[in-house]
Amino acid sequence: MTTLADTNKAANAADGPTARIHPVDEVLPLPKLAAYGFQHVLAFYAGAVLVPIIVAGALGLSSEQLIHLINADLFTCGIASIIQSVGFWKIGVRLPLLQGVTFTAVSPMIAIGMAAGGGTTGLLSIYGSVLAAGVFTFLVAPYFARLVRFFPPVVTGSVILIIGIALLPVAAADIVESGKGPMAMQTPVLMENLAYAFFTLGIIVLIQRFFTGFMQTVAVLLGLVIGTGLAWFLGKANFPHVADASWLGYTTPFYFGIPTFSITAILSMIVVMIITMVETTGDVYATGEIVKKRIQEEDIGRAIRADGLATFIGGVLNSFPYTCFAENVGLVRLTQVKSRWVVATAGVIMIILGSLPKAAAIVDGIPMCVLGGAALAMFATVAVVGIQTLSKVDFNNHNNIVIVSTSVGLGMLVTAQPFVGNAFPEWAQIIFGSGITLGALTAIGLNVVFNHIGAGHGAHVAGRPGGKLVTLADVNAMSPAEFGATFGGLVENSPWVLERAYAMKPFADTLALRSAFHDALLTGAPDQQLQLLNSFPDLGSDAEAGTHYMQDHVQAGLDVLDHDERNDVHDLAVAYRKQFGFPLIVCAPEVERYERVLETGWSRMANSPAVERASGLIEIAKIANHRFDKLVANANPIASAQVPRFIARAA
Numbered sequence: 001m002t003t004l005a006d007t008n009k010a011a012n013a014a015d016g017p018t019a020r021i022h023p024v025d026e027v028l029p030l031p032k033l034a035a036y037g038f039q040h041v042l043a044f045y046a047g048a049v050l051v052p053i054i055v056a057g058a059l060g061l062s063s064e065q066l067i068h069l070i071n072a073d074l075f076t077c078g079i080a081s082i083i084q085s086v087g088f089w090k091i092g093v094r095l096p097l098l099q100g101v102t103f104t105a106v107s108p109m110i111a112i113g114m115a116a117g118g119g120t121t122g123l124l125s126i127y128g129s130v131l132a133a134g135v136f137t138f139l140v141a142p143y144f145a146r147l148v149r150f151f152p153p154v155v156t157g158s159v160i161l162i163i164g165i166a167l168l169p170v171a172a173a174d175i176v177e178s179g180k181g182p183m184a185m186q187t188p189v190l191m192e193n194l195a196y197a198f199f200t201l202g203i204i205v206l207i208q209r210f211f212t213g214f215m216q217t218v219a220v221l222l223g224l225v226i227g228t229g230l231a232w233f234l235g236k237a238n239f240p241h242v243a244d245a246s247w248l249g250y251t252t253p254f255y256f257g258i259p260t261f262s263i264t265a266i267l268s269m270i271v272v273m274i275i276t277m278v279e280t281t282g283d284v285y286a287t288g289e290i291v292k293k294r295i296q297e298e299d300i301g302r303a304i305r306a307d308g309l310a311t312f313i314g315g316v317l318n319s320f321p322y323t324c325f326a327e328n329v330g331l332v333r334l335t336q337v338k339s340r341w342v343v344a345t346a347g348v349i350m351i352i353l354g355s356l357p358k359a360a361a362i363v364d365g366i367p368m369c370v371l372g373g374a375a376l377a378m379f380a381t382v383a384v385v386g387i388q389t390l391s392k393v394d395f396n397n398h399n400n401i402v403i404v405s406t407s408v409g410l411g412m413l414v415t416a417q418p419f420v421g422n423a424f425p426e427w428a429q430i431i432f433g434s435g436i437t438l439g440a441l442t443a444i445g446l447n448v449v450f451n452h453i454g455a456g457h458g459a460h461v462a463g464r465p466g467g468k469l470v471t472l473a474d475v476n477a478m479s480p481a482e483f484g485a486t487f488g489g490l491v492e493n494s495p496w497v498l499e500r501a502y503a504m505k506p507f508a509d510t511l512a513l514r515s516a517f518h519d520a521l522l523t524g525a526p527d528q529q530l531q532l533l534n535s536f537p538d539l540g541s542d543a544e545a546g547t548h549y550m551q552d553h554v555q556a557g558l559d560v561l562d563h564d565e566r567n568d569v570h571d572l573a574v575a576y577r578k579q580f581g582f583p584l585i586v587c588a589p590e591v592e593r594y595e596r597v598l599e600t601g602w603s604r605m606a607n608s609p610a611v612e613r614a615s616g617l618i619e620i621a622k623i624a625n626h627r628f629d630k631l632v633a634n635a636n637p638i639a640s641a642q643v644p645r646f647i648a649r650a651a
Contacts, residue, residue, distance in 0.1 A: 037345030039221035075354025080310030081347035131315035138308030145301035157389030159282035164383025174372030200227035200373030330378035411439025
């Protein structure tokens with residue numbers, strides 16, 4: 001027989017050193033860290049070196065200067081990635097997010113450099129603006145983070161989806177890279193590139209299908225190695241710069257000279273960093289979805305502070321503005337390796353590559369078409385994360401349809417036809433020249449217009465098509481049917497609870513409305529309470545899918561269970577129902593992990609039926625509380641000190 005002492009001992013053990021570590025914080029064995037980290041570097045490398053190549057070409061820099069820029073970029077990328085993934089103080093989001101130079105800054109940097117006369121002089125003007133923009137970003141991070149309420153799933157899902165789709169043309173460009181020039185469209189050249197890309201992609205898919213464990217998680221790395229090996233054997237891959245590259249090289253602060261500062265250049269770069277903050281926010285939410293970690297206001301602030309610090313360091317170490325690299329978000333989703341220490345290891349590898357030009361030259365020999373084949377798999381998974389996020393959105397609300405369709409449509413317009421940005425003034429091309437930027441800003445703006453401005457543009461009210469705002473006076477004037485349609489989702493649409501709560505009208509404030517539901521469900525007749533308990537499905541059962549109860553679990557991050565974990569929950573649910581005659585009910589938002597569900601459930605098996613009935617009703621009251629907070633705007637008027645209004649999102 002289980003005693004109270006045994007139960008407490010088990011609880012203490014679960015809270016002690018043996019408690020489960022979140023996958024994000026798990027420190028893997030060194031060989032795995034090295035392999036997974038190198039996989040991130042390979043996936044990231046082409047994008048990392050592209051910005052310095054473009055900028056150096058536009059400013060007319062020498063080959064030696066370009067090599068220094070590439071090494072400085074890799075070196076600083078490593079530092080920035082460690083800052084973001086490891087974190088210290090209030091800097092770094094502590095997620096598996098790799099940092100890279102933002103492509104948003106390419107056009108403005110070229111404009112700044114050319115305005116200053118090009119060459120090294122132009123480069124120094126760029127660095128002055130980068131330093132100032134880094135300081136600006138660091139200082140405004142906590143203020144920008146307060147805008148997190150303007151990033152509900154309809155916005156973050158749209159932004160993540162746009163990022164994923166907009167990256168696919170980059171993979172396509174990599175595939176046809178060696179077909180540039182007069183022979184670009186000749187069938188033999190394209191077919192050769194496509195063959196290498198499809199071969200690499202095929203290797204990745206086959207490894208994902210037929211292998212498990214470690215092999216499956218390094219599928220991208222193996223695909224790149226095997227694809228490059230085949231290309232080398234057939235004469236497609238070569239490593240011409242390895243012999244000439246130095247064994248050791250390093251970047252020194254202000255290598256090109258002391259930066260110069262221009263107000264116009266600084267303002268242009270600040271605009272770039274504001275846009276980058278939006279993109280970083282989307283990447284953080286995407287990664288949070290993948291690793292099942294709830295993203296809060298302070299997380300956004302830490303991520304943006306890291307961007308600001310990394311950008312400032314970039315200005316000192318002869319590099320450029322930094323942001324979270326969306327390309328590697330897809331790799332985390334594809335491999336399901338969620339440890340942030342993997343990205344920290346990738347940062348160390350990049351620092352080494354930035355200090356060993358010969359090693360970087362070897363990586364540089366990977367054919368672009370092979371990289372493109374791997375990129376197709378990674379970038380598409382970012383779009384899948386966006387679709388997963390949008391699955392939480394209520395598309396019965398026409399407002400949400402407009403937000404998603406318009407933002408994705410505009411984002412794809414600029415992505416499919418990049419020349420569209422040329423129709424706008426140069427200052428506006430920062431926005432209209434990037435599908436990600438235009439789509440993200442559109443989603444944010446439309447969400448504000450539809451869901452935050454004006455009394456007639458609230459979120460959809462259940463049973464009230466058209467998104468009509470419901471005030472306290474409206475609730476007090478509702479018919480029983482309207483009341484049930486609006487608030488039934490709080491209590492699994494149990495009619496007797498709704499009838500009792502309705503009978504307590506008029507409600508003086510939101511607290512009175514909340515109390516009406518509490519009083520109703522806790523004072524019902526025994527047979528009514530048993531009916532309410534049985535209206536909830538068994539944990540882990542097929543009947544749970546698609547219910548409000550399941551959505552509670554998804555939002556609490558308890559939906560990701562492997563086969564064995566799901567069986568454990570199922571065994572507990574079956575045993576509990578057999579003993580008490582009603583399902584085990586758990587308020588998921590108040591449970592941190594599935595082990596706590598098991599621990600609590602098995603310990604409650606020692607209680608009497610009367611105690612368990614009361615416990616079940618208390619759990620239902622907690623569930624109703626959380627649903628009430630999501631359903632009702634100004635759910636706690638004492639805390640918010642605002643005029644009571646109700647905005648129901650979904651019943």
